[in-house]
Structure formats: C-alpha cells, structure tokens
Amino acid sequence: MCGSVEVAWLHSILHLSIATTIDIGSLILEMSLKNWILLMFVIAMTYPRSSVQFCMRRYVDGKWISKGNCRGPEIMSEIMKELQLRTDEKKWTVFQRRMNGDVNFYRGWNDYVNGFGNSEGDFWLGLEELHERTKEDNMELEIHMITKDTGTHLVAKYRLIKITMRFKVSLLLSSNFRIGPGSDNYRLNVSGFSxxxxxxxxxxxNNRPFSTRDADNxxxxxxxxxxxxxGGWWYRECALSNLNGNFNxxxxxxxxxWEGSSRRIHLRYSEMKFRRIF
Structure with missing residues (x-):
C-alpha cells in the first residue's frame, strides 16, 4: 500500500495539459498550467468558505478514495456563470446603425472622424469617439444584421476572453475590440468571432486602417x-463586408x-455595438 494526500482540485489540475482551452458557453478560456493553479488560489481566497469545500483524496491500492465534498469543477462553473451574469448587465454602446437609408454614408474623412446622423436612426458615432471609448482592454463587439431577401436575423459576436493573473493575484478578463488612434488612421483590432x-x-x-473616398488607406x-x-470602412484591397455602403x-x-461561399448577403438593417466585458 502506498499513500499520498492532496487537494482534489490540485490533483485534477496537474493532470491537465500545459495549454488548456475550455469552451463554457460563449466564453473561451485559454490558461496555462500556472494560471490554473493561481486561479484556484484566487477562488480559495475570495469565495465564501461555505462555497468552497476542499476534499482529501488518498491513493490506496491503485485507486483514489475521496473524503469530503469534492466540488472543484462545480465551483469553477459557478464562478464562470457569475462572471457571465455580470457581463450581461453591462450596457451596450451603439456606434453604427443602418435602418432606413435617410442618411448618406458616402462621406469624407472628417465626417467619419467626427460622426454624423441621428442616434435614433441611421448614424455613425465617429472614429475619434470610438478610439477614446475602446482604447482600454476588455471590450467586446456585436453586430446585428437583417437580410434584405428573407428578413433573417444574423449576429456576429467578437468576444475572446483570456484569464491572466496580475502580481496582486486578481482575475482579469480581456477581449480584443479596439480602434486605434488617429495617428494610425483608426486601425481596427478585433478577434474572437462567433x-x-x-x-x-x-x-x-482586422489590423487595417480606416479609409474614405478622400483618405485612401x-x-x-x-x-x-x-x-x-x-462607403467608409477598414478596407483591405476592398472588402468582405461593407456595412457603411450605399443603402439603396x-x-x-x-x-x-460575406456569406462565405462566393456571395454577398445583402442587408436591410445593421447595427454595431460594443461594451466592456468586466
């Protein structure tokens, strides 16, 4: 008989691969082995003791025997659900809408920088405002579209969440939607499509500067x-989307x-919005 005693969740962690990806709903978590261990330490330090019940496991005659309530996976799920709920409470900021074609989007650079239209109808918030509001981490992008021919509702989400640990052992969720500064022609950074x-x-x-009819980038x-x-867009030798094109x-x-099989999906409605994740 050989014996060893360890915390159950630590045992499970040590049997994970060095780079682990877990898909929990719309969350994509990419964590190294070290960050898994640090995350469990954060859970132990910050979650109510009544919610975190460790268990002892003894290796006896070729098998593990548990004593206590081993709830490591359940606790992880509970925490991720809580983070999801907190994110869902955040308010969206709409920065583009096309719904009736009463605003001309074929405009010059200054108009796209400063914004135009009516926030209750067709409008563009403005590249400078977009930069100021998205220059920090943890922003997600969502695009809602309605097709012209069938009225089908389409949604494109950009939300890649990574867990990292700071020296103060805090939990940081980050996403990648950002508009660069004017000095870089308001370059688009986006990832995490679903x-x-x-x-x-x-x-x-992605990673393209903005272009207009009088600013060719x-x-x-x-x-x-x-x-x-x-229109005005982050064109790369033209486009796979053109949400600021001619409405008519x-x-x-x-x-x-772009539909993905050599054809375009024409739209009668589009709305682009972002929010802070955490």
Whole structure:
C-alpha cells in the first residue's frame, strides 16, 4: 500500500495539459498550467468558505478514495456563470446603425472622424469617439444584421476572453475590440468571432486602417476601395463586408456581409455595438 494526500482540485489540475482551452458557453478560456493553479488560489481566497469545500483524496491500492465534498469543477462553473451574469448587465454602446437609408454614408474623412446622423436612426458615432471609448482592454463587439431577401436575423459576436493573473493575484478578463488612434488612421483590432452569421466578415479587415473616398488607406496599388464601394470602412484591397455602403444599392456598393461561399448577403438593417466585458 502506498499513500499520498492532496487537494482534489490540485490533483485534477496537474493532470491537465500545459495549454488548456475550455469552451463554457460563449466564453473561451485559454490558461496555462500556472494560471490554473493561481486561479484556484484566487477562488480559495475570495469565495465564501461555505462555497468552497476542499476534499482529501488518498491513493490506496491503485485507486483514489475521496473524503469530503469534492466540488472543484462545480465551483469553477459557478464562478464562470457569475462572471457571465455580470457581463450581461453591462450596457451596450451603439456606434453604427443602418435602418432606413435617410442618411448618406458616402462621406469624407472628417465626417467619419467626427460622426454624423441621428442616434435614433441611421448614424455613425465617429472614429475619434470610438478610439477614446475602446482604447482600454476588455471590450467586446456585436453586430446585428437583417437580410434584405428573407428578413433573417444574423449576429456576429467578437468576444475572446483570456484569464491572466496580475502580481496582486486578481482575475482579469480581456477581449480584443479596439480602434486605434488617429495617428494610425483608426486601425481596427478585433478577434474572437462567433454567431450565426456563418462567416467572419471582419477577418480580412482586422489590423487595417480606416479609409474614405478622400483618405485612401486600403493597400490597393491602384484605385480606391471606399470610392468603389461608396462607403467608409477598414478596407483591405476592398472588402468582405461593407456595412457603411450605399443603402439603396445592391452589389459591391450596397450594404452586405460575406456569406462565405462566393456571395454577398445583402442587408436591410445593421447595427454595431460594443461594451466592456468586466
């Protein structure tokens, strides 16, 4: 007989791979082995003692025998549900809406920097305001669209949550939606796509500066994507989405999202919004 005593959750942690990914609902957690152990320490220090009940496990004759209430996985699930609820309480900030076509979006650089339209209808918040509000970490993006032909509701979410530990042993959730400063032409940073939109229409626009008809930053050797698509966007040698296009047109100049099988989904409604996760 050989014996050893350990905390049950620590035993389970030590049998995880060095880089572990767990999908809990809409959360994607990427943690190293060290951060798993630190996370459990945070749980032990911050959760009510009545909620965290450790258990002893003894290795006897080739098997583990438990004594006490081993609730490590349940506690992890409870904490993640609580974090999800706290996030859901955060308010969204809408920064783009297309719903009736009464506002012209084929505009110059200054208009896109400062914003235009009516916040109750078609409008653009403004690139400078977007930068100021998203320059900190922990922002998520959500895009709601309605197709022109069938009225189908599509949602594209951008929410990649990573858990890291600071020296003060705090829990930090971070996401990647950010608009860069004007000195970098309001470059888009976004990742963590999910939703029923079938295809990530912002994938090719990630890490691209903004372009308008009078500010060509699209990387196309000849021509201007903003002029060709009649909008302002984070074009990369043109587009896989064009939510600021011409409301009254179809084809490349209209409002559309890439379907993923060599065709565009034309839209009669789009709304882009962001919020702080945690």
């Amino acid at each position: 939703g029923n939109a079938t295809h990530d229409g912002l994938a090719s626009h 699209d990387g196309l050797p000849a021509g201007n994507c903003a002029a060709d698509r009649e 047109k179809t084809g490349a100049k209209g409002i559309w999202w």
